[in-house]
Amino acid sequence: MTAAWMLRAVLAAALLGLAGLCVERAAAWCGLPRRWAWAAALATSVLLPLLSLWMPDALPGAAIPIGLGAGDGAAAGALPAAVGPASGSARFTLPPLRVVLPVLWMALSAAWVASLAVGYARLRRVRERSPGAWADGVPVRVADTAGPAVVGLLHPAIVLPRWAMEAPPEERGLIVRHEQEHVRAGDAWLLAVSALAVAAMPWSPGLWWQHRRLRLAVETDCDARVLRAGADLREYGRVLLGAASREPFPMLPVPSWTAAASHLEHRIVTMSASRPKHPLARAVSATGVGLALALGACAVSSPSPSVPQPERVVTEGGWSSLRREPKPGEEVIEVEMKAEPSTRPTPGFLPYFDVNLIGPHAYHPGERWPVYPQVRGIKQGSAVQRAGLMLGDTVLTVNGRDMREWDVFHDAQVGTVYTLHVRRAGQERDITFAIEPDAPAPGRR
Numbered sequence: 001m002t003a004a005w006m007l008r009a010v011l012a013a014a015l016l017g018l019a020g021l022c023v024e025r026a027a028a029w030c031g032l033p034r035r036w037a038w039a040a041a042l043a044t045s046v047l048l049p050l051l052s053l054w055m056p057d058a059l060p061g062a063a064i065p066i067g068l069g070a071g072d073g074a075a076a077g078a079l080p081a082a083v084g085p086a087s088g089s090a091r092f093t094l095p096p097l098r099v100v101l102p103v104l105w106m107a108l109s110a111a112w113v114a115s116l117a118v119g120y121a122r123l124r125r126v127r128e129r130s131p132g133a134w135a136d137g138v139p140v141r142v143a144d145t146a147g148p149a150v151v152g153l154l155h156p157a158i159v160l161p162r163w164a165m166e167a168p169p170e171e172r173g174l175i176v177r178h179e180q181e182h183v184r185a186g187d188a189w190l191l192a193v194s195a196l197a198v199a200a201m202p203w204s205p206g207l208w209w210q211h212r213r214l215r216l217a218v219e220t221d222c223d224a225r226v227l228r229a230g231a232d233l234r235e236y237g238r239v240l241l242g243a244a245s246r247e248p249f250p251m252l253p254v255p256s257w258t259a260a261a262s263h264l265e266h267r268i269v270t271m272s273a274s275r276p277k278h279p280l281a282r283a284v285s286a287t288g289v290g291l292a293l294a295l296g297a298c299a300v301s302s303p304s305p306s307v308p309q310p311e312r313v314v315t316e317g318g319w320s321s322l323r324r325e326p327k328p329g330e331e332v333i334e335v336e337m338k339a340e341p342s343t344r345p346t347p348g349f350l351p352y353f354d355v356n357l358i359g360p361h362a363y364h365p366g367e368r369w370p371v372y373p374q375v376r377g378i379k380q381g382s383a384v385q386r387a388g389l390m391l392g393d394t395v396l397t398v399n400g401r402d403m404r405e406w407d408v409f410h411d412a413q414v415g416t417v418y419t420l421h422v423r424r425a426g427q428e429r430d431i432t433f434a435i436e437p438d439a440p441a442p443g444r445r
Contacts, residue, residue: 003101006203008301009049013206015297016041016048020210022290024217026283029276033221038214039190042197044294045207052301053426108202116195127151127159135160136173138180148175148243150182150255153189163246171239174231181222182255191218191255216263218255220270227271237268320378320391372396372403372423387433390424397421 020041024034123146130141140158141151147159158179164172182188191214198211227233244264276282375393378385395403399419416435421428 005049005053006101008052009045009201010204010206012048012297012301013045013201013204013210015293015300016045017206017210017213019290019293019297020213022286022293024213026286026290028270029279029283029286031275034217035187035190035214035221038210038217039194042194042207042210042214044297045204045210046197046200048297048301049201105201105203109199112195112199112202116199123149123151123159127157130159133165135165136169136176138176140165140176148179150179150188153192156183156188158183161246170235171242174226174236174239175243177229177231178222178226179255181225182218185222185225187218187222187255191215216266219263220267222255223267223271233271237271240264240268320380375422383433383436384420384431387431388429389420389422389431389433393422393424395420395422396428 020037023037023040027034027037126143126146127141130143130146133140133142135158138158140160142165143159143161145161147161148164149159150156151159158176160172160175160179164175167175194211194214198207201207223236227236241264372394375389375391375395378389378391397403397420400421417432418435419430419432421430
């Protein structure tokens with residue numbers, strides 16, 4: 001995982017959050033449930049970045065360049081973790097981001113999962129220690145201060161605080177009906193999965209905001225179902241305000257009657273809002289904006305071509321080279337495609353087309369390299385550079401032949417056309433060029 005990939009995920013979650021907001025408005029204008037807009041936004045915000053890693057070509061839209069991180073693109077292996085001073089003295093260096101970021105990621109995820117586990121365990125203890133009772137013909141658990149809420153996934157139970165049991169029958173009936181709607185809709189499962197989605201990428205602010213909006217949409221949908229069942233709007237709003245004046249009990253992450261003041265205000269405004277004119281036209285427009293934002297999130301998530309940063313490139317004698325020395329078992333191979341007719345490569349050598357490759361030097365007739373070589377150097381202004389070959393590209397085939405075979409080149413003469421199939425930043429492409437006359441003589445390195 002890289003900083004660039006994480007940044008793309010953060011931007012995609014922000015765009016999908018705005019898309020969810022548009023679709024939620026459209027659903028509200030059409031009288032449809034709101035929570036599914038946020039459930040879809042949360043799921044897409046997690047799956048889209050993962051899809052960009054596993055199947056980068058499956059994402060629509062053009063890739064948007066967002067820098068180059070360690071491990072991002074084919075050139076990642078050719079870039080150093082740090083460039084130290086020339087003095088050779090040992091100095092303390094900070095760990096690279098590719099090491100720090102996964103550790104922080106795991107720590108944040110573990111902390112959030114631990115808080116969820118502690119919260120569920122606490123609510124489970126409250127449920128088990130609360131005596132059973134009946135309220136308006138519904139079995140409930142009576143706690144001292146916890147609730148009203150639905151606790152449990154496989155066997156959900158309604159937990160009511162003692163003040164709710166002592167409330168007037170009309171008020172208690174509305175509270176019980178609200179919690180019954182949560183049980184019927186399976187909202188406890190939806191919120192649990194949403195909390196786990198946040199645990200998958202806890203460093204994404206967009207995911208936290210979407211999770212908060214989903215919790216609000218779950219309560220808003222529940223309010224709408226209770227009112228459609230015949231509850232009086234004024235009485236229901238009065239009960240909500242009365243519950244807000246009670247001492248809150250932390251109920252995260254389960255469906256609960258009580259809510260933050262901002263959520264409570266939003267719920268009351270939503271319940272009392274009148275339906276706008278031309279709701280269908282408004283809904284279609286909002287949905288279109290949401291789809292455009294979702295496509296933008298796909299484009300942001302697409303891996304972008306890796307462009308080496310200037311400080312990571314050495315320019316010398318008309319050549320650009322990545323700053324990386326060969327590892328043990330590797331060698332820089334001069335690929336020099338001469339312009340004279342009928343020039344054949346000698347076994348064990350490659351002809352010249354203004355490119356240096358780096359890879360394992362283990363050629364024997366009939367054998368292959370264990371990995372594909374990478375482009376380490378390119379002569380500036382050469383035909384292959386103008387055709388689009390870049391530093392760090394991994395060369396897969398030459399004119400359809402596997403590049404791991406050492407003798408993939410044939411006669412090299414003026415006008416000979418070569419097609420290189422390369423991989424760059426998880427995407428593959430073809431680069432076609434022709435040998436030009438007046439090529440410089442071999443001799444680099």
